Amino acid sequence: MAHKLVIVESPAKARTIAGYLGKGYVVESSIGHIRDLPQSAAEIPAKIKDKPWGRFGVDVENGFTPYYVVPRDKKSHMTKLKGLLKDADELYLATDEDREGEAIAWHLLDELKPKNIPVHRMVFHEITKPAIQAAVENPRELAMDLVEAQETRRILDRLYGYEVSPVLWRKVMSGLSAGRVQSVATRLVVDRERERMAFKLASYWDLEGSFDAGSGKDQRIFPAKLHSLDDVRVARGSDFGQDGQLKASAVGKVAHLDRNRAEALVEALGGVSYDVRSVEAKPYKRSPYAPFRTTTLQQEASRKLGMSSSVTMSVAQRLYENGYITYMRTDSTTLSESAIGAAREQVRELYGAEYLPEKPRVYASKVKNAQEAHEAIRPAGDTFRTPAQTGLTGEQFRLYELIWMRTVASQMRDAEGRSVTIRFGAQAATGEDAVFSSSGRVITFHGFLKAYVEGTDDNAASDDAETRLPNLNEGDRLSAASLQASGHETKPPARYTEATLIKELEEREIGRPSTYASIIGTILNRGYVYKKGTALVPAWIAFSVTRLLTEHFPRLISYEFTAGMEDVLDDIAGGRRDRVSELAEFYYGSDRVAGLHPLVNGLGDIDAKELATFPVGGDDSGIHLRVGKYGPYLEGPDDDGVEFAKRANVPDDLPPDELTLEKAKELLANPSGEEIVLGADPESGLQIVAKSGRFGPYVTEVLPEDAPKSAKPRTGSLFKTMSLDSITLEDALKLLSLPRVVGTDAEGVEITAQNGRYGPYLKRGTDSRSLTSEDQLFTITLDEALAIYAQPKQRGRAAAAPPLKELGPDPVSGQPMVVKAGRFGEYVTDGEYNATLRKDDSIEALTPERAAELLAERRAKGPAKKAAKKTTKKAAAKKTTKKAAAKKTTKKAAKKA
DNA sequence: CAGTGAGCGAGCTTCCGCTTGACTT
Numbered sequence: 001m002a003h004k005l006v007i008v009e010s011p012a013k014a015r016t017i018a019g020y021l022g023k024g025y026v027v028e029s030s031i032g033h034i035r036d037l038p039q040s041a042a043e044i045p046a047k048i049k050d051k052p053w054g055r056f057g058v059d060v061e062n063g064f065t066p067y068y069v070v071p072r073d074k075k076s077h078m079t080k081l082k083g084l085l086k087d088a089d090e091l092y093l094a095t096d097e098d099r100e101g102e103a104i105a106w107h108l109l110d111e112l113k114p115k116n117i118p119v120h121r122m123v124f125h126e127i128t129k130p131a132i133q134a135a136v137e138n139p140r141e142l143a144m145d146l147v148e149a150q151e152t153r154r155i156l157d158r159l160y161g162y163e164v165s166p167v168l169w170r171k172v173m174s175g176l177s178a179g180r181v182q183s184v185a186t187r188l189v190v191d192r193e194r195e196r197m198a199f200k201l202a203s204y205w206d207l208e209g210s211f212d213a214g215s216g217k218d219q220r221i222f223p224a225k226l227h228s229l230d231d232v233r234v235a236r237g238s239d240f241g242q243d244g245q246l247k248a249s250a251v252g253k254v255a256h257l258d259r260n261r262a263e264a265l266v267e268a269l270g271g272v273s274y275d276v277r278s279v280e281a282k283p284y285k286r287s288p289y290a291p292f293r294t295t296t297l298q299q300e301a302s303r304k305l306g307m308s309s310s311v312t313m314s315v316a317q318r319l320y321e322n323g324y325i326t327y328m329r330t331d332s333t334t335l336s337e338s339a340i341g342a343a344r345e346q347v348r349e350l351y352g353a354e355y356l357p358e359k360p361r362v363y364a365s366k367v368k369n370a371q372e373a374h375e376a377i378r379p380a381g382d383t384f385r386t387p388a389q390t391g392l393t394g395e396q397f398r399l400y401e402l403i404w405m406r407t408v409a410s411q412m413r414d415a416e417g418r419s420v421t422i423r424f425g426a427q428a429a430t431g432e433d434a435v436f437s438s439s440g441r442v443i444t445f446h447g448f449l450k451a452y453v454e455g456t457d458d459n460a461a462s463d464d465a466e467t468r469l470p471n472l473n474e475g476d477r478l479s480a481a482s483l484q485a486s487g488h489e490t491k492p493p494a495r496y497t498e499a500t501l502i503k504e505l506e507e508r509e510i511g512r513p514s515t516y517a518s519i520i521g522t523i524l525n526r527g528y529v530y531k532k533g534t535a536l537v538p539a540w541i542a543f544s545v546t547r548l549l550t551e552h553f554p555r556l557i558s559y560e561f562t563a564g565m566e567d568v569l570d571d572i573a574g575g576r577r578d579r580v581s582e583l584a585e586f587y588y589g590s591d592r593v594a595g596l597h598p599l600v601n602g603l604g605d606i607d608a609k610e611l612a613t614f615p616v617g618g619d620d621s622g623i624h625l626r627v628g629k630y631g632p633y634l635e636g637p638d639d640d641g642v643e644f645a646k647r648a649n650v651p652d653d654l655p656p657d658e659l660t661l662e663k664a665k666e667l668l669a670n671p672s673g674e675e676i677v678l679g680a681d682p683e684s685g686l687q688i689v690a691k692s693g694r695f696g697p698y699v700t701e702v703l704p705e706d707a708p709k710s711a712k713p714r715t716g717s718l719f720k721t722m723s724l725d726s727i728t729l730e731d732a733l734k735l736l737s738l739p740r741v742v743g744t745d746a747e748g749v750e751i752t753a754q755n756g757r758y759g760p761y762l763k764r765g766t767d768s769r770s771l772t773s774e775d776q777l778f779t780i781t782l783d784e785a786l787a788i789y790a791q792p793k794q795r796g797r798a799a800a801a802p803p804l805k806e807l808g809p810d811p812v813s814g815q816p817m818v819v820k821a822g823r824f825g826e827y828v829t830d831g832e833y834n835a836t837l838r839k840d841d842s843i844e845a846l847t848p849e850r851a852a853e854l855l856a857e858r859r860a861k862g863p864a865k866k867a868a869k870k871t872t873k874k875a876a877a878k879k880t881t882k883k884a885a886a887k888k889t890t891k892k893a894a895k896k897a
Numbered sequence: 898c899a900g901t902g903a904g905c906g907a908g909c910t911t912c913c914g915c916t917t918g919a920c921t922t
Contacts, residue, residue, distance in 0.1 A: 009916065032916025041909060054913095073919095100915055142918040154913070161912025169910070179912045317917085329915085514914055522912095633898065646898055691899085698899060715899050739901095768902045820906090827906060834906035858906090 005088035006122070006136075007081065007108055009095050012321045013127060017094070020132040026084055030095065031077060035068040035107045037158050043069050056162055058155050060597070064154055064583045070111065082112060090118050092139065097123035098371035099573065102143055103150035109142065126336035126375050127326070128382070149573035152582060156180070156565065159587055160556060164549070171608045172544050173629070175607070177526055179512050180565075181558050183549055185519050186528045188504060189496055189538045190546045196657040199492035200244030204235050205262035209483035211274070211424075211436070213470035214711070220483055222469050226265075227423065227437035229255050240490045264486035268428035274478040276424045277329045277435065284417040284441055286463055288448035290333035290363040291376035291410045292403055294513035295506045297328070300406070302499035303455030304567050305398050309498045309517040315395045323380050324390060324400055329513040330374040333363040335407070338382045339375065343411040346384055347460040350408070351450060357413050369509045369566045411450035417443035420469050424478055440469035458494060492657070495535040510562045530653070537655045540625065541633040544737055552603060555594065575653075612838040617661025623668065625650065625659065636668045686713075688732045690724050697724045699732040717755055719774045734778065739763070743782030751785050753777045764789060807848045810855055817851045820841055833858045 003026045008014050011029045018027040027595040037057035038044045048054045048067055059065040085091065091114050093105035105121055120139030124131045157180055214220065226234050232255045239250035246256060257265075292300070294313075301312040316328035319561040326339075335343065340360045347356045365372060379385060379400070387401040418441070425435035443449070449464045456462055472478075496504065502516045511519050511800035522534075523529050528542040551617025571577035606857040612627040616634065622643065623636040635867055638645035648667045650659065676690040676700070686701040700715040713745055716735030718727060737752035742762070751764045753771070760771040762785055769788050771777065805827065815830040819837070826843060827836045828851045835858035837843075841850065 011917070030916075031918090033914070034916095036914090037912090040911085104915065150914090157913045159912085163912095176912050177911045181913065234906085321917095512914060514916080518914090554919035628898080632898070649898065700899070713899090717899085717901085754901070758902070758904095759900065763902075766902085770903080789899095829906075836907060838908090 002087060004090040004092060005084050006092040006094050009101065009104060010327070012323075013327070016127055016323070017132055020127075020129045022138065026088070027062070028081060028084055030081075030104055030108060031074070033100070033104055033107065034074050034078060035070050037066055037154065038069050039071070041073070041287040043276035044467045045069065056158055059371075060159070060587055063156055064587075066151060068107070069212055081108075085112055087115055088114075088117060091119070092120050092136065093142070094122040094135070096373035097125065098373040099146055099150045099153065099569070101373060102146040103154075105836075106142055106144070106147045125334075125373065127247060127340075128336055128338050131336070143573075145575045146573045148579045148784050149569040152572055152579045153565070153569055155583055156586055159583075159596060163596055164553065167552075167603065167606075167797065168545060168548070168598060171548060171606050171611060172627075173541065176541075176545065177218055177522070178545070178549060179522075180556070180562060181515070182522045182526075182528075183503060183510075183545075184510055184559060184562070185505060186523050186542050187546050187550070187557055187559075188501060189523070189529050189536050190542050192493060192496060193538045193656050195242060196495070199242050199657075201492075202240040202244040202246075202490045203258075203487060204237070204240070204490075205259055205485055205487050206234050206236070207258040207262060207266060207269075207434075207436075207483060209436070210481045210487040212479050212481045213472060213476070214478070217472075219470040219472040222438055222467075224422075224424075224436040226434060228435045229265075230433050231435075237488060237490050242492075244490070244819055255863075259487060262487075264430070265428060265432070265434065266483055266485050268430040268432070269426065269434060269480070269483060270429075270430065272480075274424045274426040274436070274480070276422065276472050276474050276476040276478065278423045279472055279474060280421045282419050283445070284415075284419045286415040286447075286449070287810045288410050288412055288414070289406065289454055290366070291335055291378055291407050293330050293333055293367070293376060294328065294516060295331075295502055297377055297403070298500040298516065299308065300402060300455055301399060302497065303457065304402065305395070307395070307399070309502060309520055311395070312399065313517045315399045319392075319396055319400055319403075324385075324392070325403055326376070326380055327374045328377050328379060328380050331365065331367045331370040331513050332372040332374055333365055333376045335363075335378060335410070337380050339407070340411060342379070342384045343408050346386075346408050347412050347451075353498055355412050355447060355450065357411070360386040361411055363410070367506060367509075368563075372373040376407075376752060377403055379404050384408070388474070391705075405452045409448040412448035413441055413445070415447040415449045415463070416445040417441060417466075422469060422472055423489070424472075427595075438469060440467040442466060442468060452877070457497075457500060473630065495537060497534045497536060501536060508559055508563065509521070509566055532653070532655065534542060539652075540614070540627045540650075540656065543614060543656070544627050548611055552606070553596075553599065556596070583713055584809060616659060616664045621661055621664075623661065623664050625664075634664050634668055634696065636664065637642070676724060676727075678727065678732050681733060688729060688736070690718075690727050690732065692724060697722075697727075699727065699735050702734065717757075719755065720759075721774070738777060740777060742780060745786060745789070751782070751789075753785075762788060770777045805843050805846065807846070807851045810851050812856065812859065817848065817855065819846065819851070828854055830855055 003024055006017065006021065006025055006027045008017060008027065008029050009032060010033065014027045014029040018025065021027060041055070041091065044054055044057060045067055048057070048059070051059070055059045057067045057659060059067070093108055095101035095104040109119060110592045121142050122139045124135040161177065161179045165176065168176040168178055194386045208223070210221050210223050212221055228234055235246065235250065235254040235256040239246055241247045246254070249872060295318065298309045298312050301307040302309070307315070311705050313328065316325065319325045320328050344356060344360065384404060384407070387397060387404055390400060391398070392400055419439065421437060421439045422439050423435055425433055443464065443466055446464070453464045454464050498520050501520070505511045505516065505519065525529070526546065527539055529536045529538050531537070533755050546557070568577060568582055572579055572582065585593055585595070587595055587597050589598055615621060616623045616625055622636060624644070625632055625634055632650040634650055635644040637643055645670055650667060660681045678688045678690055680686065681688055683702060684701070686703065688699060688701050690697065690699045697718045698715055699718065701713045703711055703713050714736045716738055718724070718735065722731055725773050735755070739752040742751045742753050744750050747765065750764050751762060753760065753762055753776070755774065758770065760774050760777045762769045762771060767789070769778065805818040807819070807828070809815060810817045812828040813830045813832060815832070817828055817830050819826055819828050827834050828846070829835070833855055835854040837846070837854070
């Protein structure tokens with residue numbers, strides 16, 4: 001029987017809507033986007049592969065035409081949708097009503113190609129039965145201008161990311177990335193760290209005491225702080241700048257007290273009596289917070305439940321899928337009418353009618369580029385379940401409770417109260433007139449605060465904090481119960497946490513609700529930042545990358561770039577601007593704007609070394625930090641004063657703002673960093689230590705300080721079976737005994753056994769032979785060694801490794817095709833050409849046809865260039881690098897664990 | 898950055914935004 005096919009974005013949504021629409025409708029989901037630009041080389045369609053712009057998947061030479069592909073993991077789902085469409089007599093595209101949703105609808109239409117049936121675009125902003133039914137009855141057309149705006153966004157991001165990332169691969173490190181969102185997120189963290197590094201603290205003093213209002217007062221003892229001296233206000237933290245100096249606006253207007261003056265004043269105020277100079281009372285009023293959207297949920301879950309953004313999102317996802325809450329990726333704070341009704345009902349039930357405002361509260365979005373395709377995040381349904389009624393447990397319970405409380409509180413009355421400031425003073429023995437100040441807040445009606453109080457960052461006072469003051473009048477007399485001088489220091493700006501960085505990004509219109517958590521994931525994965533507790537600390541490589549981008553792509557990494565892009569996209573969506581000319585300006589440039597493509601091509605020589613060099617303690621300190629392939633290290637003068645001749649590693653987990661000049665000198669003085677002392681060599685008496693170096697862990701001996709400069713300590717890499725954690729002095733001495741002289745051959749040439757970068761081996765002059773085990777280094781006899789040398793040299797790995805698979809003759813060359821394991825992975829060869837297997841190939845599934853195809857592709861590129869020796873060496877070095885980096889990561893991970 | 902010798906095929910990395918499972922540890 002024919003049905004109407006409705007396609008939404010999310011499977012959970014499909015289930016709910018199917019219930020509302022009932023018989024005659026089949027509701028399925030697209031599961032997000034169904035097509036995209038090719039993500040990697042393997043996905044690029046053959047016909048554009050050889051085009052100069054093929055790697056973008058966008059024809060930048062002809063109207064920025066995108067080439068979309070259905071990703072592998074979406075193919076079976078598309079087949080399913082096509083099957084459902086066959087039996088459908090109408091198609092409703094019911095994806096979200098925002099830029100991305102409109103694009104998904106168009107992609108569905110373009111890919112499904114429905115024939116001879118009506119197609120409707122159906123939209124709704126809340127999932128309630130009346131809203132869905134109204135949406136079915138009032139469909140509209142696809143908004144192609146909105147689709148164009150989405151394509152512009154998509155193509156711009158692709159060009160940005162895929163043009164700029166390779167610049168980083170060449171100049172900083174392979175595998176790095178740049179993008180419209182991640183690069184600005186990284187920059188925020190780096191800029192904040194730079195502020196912390198430049199920060200100079202200021203110290204200032206004041207007086208704090210508790211004062212006695214006399215018996216008969218309901219609140220007899222209360223705290224107060226010194227406010228002014230002879231009518232000049234006493235300096236407080238906010239009067240100082242980041243440079244540790246008084247701000248210009250405060251100079252001459254405040255009294256900056258030091259310890260001596262503060263203590264003298266305490267002395268001079270001994271035993272005096274104070275009179276109340278003024279009492280100022282103001283009404284206090286506070287309105288509830290808006291219901292949750294993605295960012296505010298992430299912030300509160302972080303503050304109150306200690307959840308990371310990604311944990312918050314996956315717990316919320318489970319709540320959503322099981323019907324406990326509405327959709328969790330939203331920028332809207334709007335509640336549906338039925339939700340407002342449900343919230344008000346719960347207010348009445350749980351707190352009573354006096355907590356219920358007469359009219360429902362309506363929250364307008366504070367987010368500038370909000371697309372409002374969904375409701376706020378709230379308990380699902382027309383009536384809310386209390387947390388206890390849900391039967392949930394653990395994280396899900398706590399997150400639901402948070403969402404429920406916030407939603408209910410958002411429909412409660414304002415909190416009301418009174419705030420009071422009391423000033424009182426006395427003349428000190430020094431003749432100075434000292435005035436103290438005390439502020440209090442009393443809440444007379446808690447309103448929404450009874451249900452929900454927002455958490456705070458930086459120990460700020462929460463909204464329900466109260467300080468009670470005695471009821472005083474001008475002229476009343478007071479005495480001090482205690483009084484002391486109190487020293488303070490200004491603090492550097494705090495590092496971002498996941499939640500505060502996301503908040504900052506949202507305020508700058510950067511990123512979307514569905515990506516906030518993954519932005520954090522990206523900059524963590526790239527190694528641009530790492531977490532120290534909850535704080536995000538930038539790694540030094542982030543300084544290099546941010547410097548390159550700010551110097552060469554200032555517009556792209558500016559904090560305003562995305563906001564500007566959003567304006568353009570709005571104009572495209574509104575039909576006021578043209579997609580192609582906007583992209584052309586972005587990519588090729590115009591009178592106003594430097595284009596991305598000429599910028600990248602005209603970069604010229606970026607001095608990679610300079611890019612990675614940062615002075616420590618000012619430009620002329622003689623010490624700088626370098627970001628090297630093996631991590632950050634310092635360079636400073638050696639003992640003879642030779643510039644930058646001495647080096648020292650900087651620990652990976654030392655935050656940049658803790659690398660002071662003093663710390664740098666300390667590291668340079670003890671460059672070995674972490675070394676494990678194993679004991680003394682019984683023969684030489686020298687201390688033997690184990691360290692981690694660029695070629696991995698090794699042991700060495702510590703030469704006495706008076707040793708001649710030419711003396712070199714013995715060193716030896718650890719065997720693969722050893723580790724720094726478990727190595728003993730005995731092992732170390734064995735390693736240091738290498739190379740071992742095995743004997744001399746008939747011609748008198750010495751044969752030695754030693755451990756090298758490819759493992760244990762024998763060496764006779766320049767002729768070397770690998771050994772099979774490390775034990776042999778110590779046990780092999782001269783006869784055995786000579787026997788090995790009597791054999792011809794084993795060449796390469798090919799001899800050791802037989803072919804993994806044989807596939808018969810190649811149709812072109814007629815030579816047998818065999819699969820081998822190589823340094824770069826598995827490859828198929830016909831003896832002349834070698835073709836690496838692609839990501840999706842496997843040895844098991846490789847057919848002779850596919851092998852021939854790979855070889856044909858390879859052959860089309862021409863004969864292999866005779867590998868120059870240089871290239872080989874470079875490749876080998878690269879390999880070592882990767883290994884070293886991997887080890888480092890492991891070590892770091894182990895440390896964290 | 899500690900220094901220790903051979904042999905060998907390139908191809909890929911990367912963006913942002915919409916969605917879930919399917920994987921492994």
